Amino acid sequence: MTKRYRQLTEEQRCQIWTLKKSDWSQRAIAREVGVSRPTISRELARNRGGKGYLYKQAQQTTEERRRQAGRSTKILPKAIALIERKLKLQWSPEQISGWLDREEGQSISYETIVTTHP
Structure with missing residues (x-):
């Protein structure tokens, strides 16, 4: 049960x-x-x-x-471009999420990266 x-x-x-x-x-x-x-x-x-x-x-x-x-955050075009660049370099969504937080001050979860960039 x-x-x-x-x-x-x-x-x-x-x-x-x-x-x-x-x-x-x-x-x-x-x-x-x-x-x-x-x-x-x-x-x-x-x-x-x-x-x-x-x-x-x-x-x-x-x-x-x-x-x-329940609030979703809008990902800015600049962040999308950065994510796509890192994905092309074979970075994992977890790595990208951590890098964005540390280097760009943007908090985007790896789950969001996975669902928006399959």
Whole structure:
């Protein structure tokens, strides 16, 4: 059986916050919420602010991450020319990505290079 990845809901975050304020252990919170203990640990670590874990802040942070993740970056013609030149020289997409980041200050993942220049 394959487990399907699901984001925590705002209600689950509220439940985590309430149980954490009541000094429940991460293991007990995980059982109560119905998720794994690493999920609780990751949630608390990623979404802890200056005042600790606040579920509304955690939800807003998560929503912002989702918005940012969906944005695609436009590759400029100059970068395309550089990529094509390096590919002709038999450079791997990983090498090109690292070189672009170091030498040109452009962050283009090797996955993007592979999908745009097969």
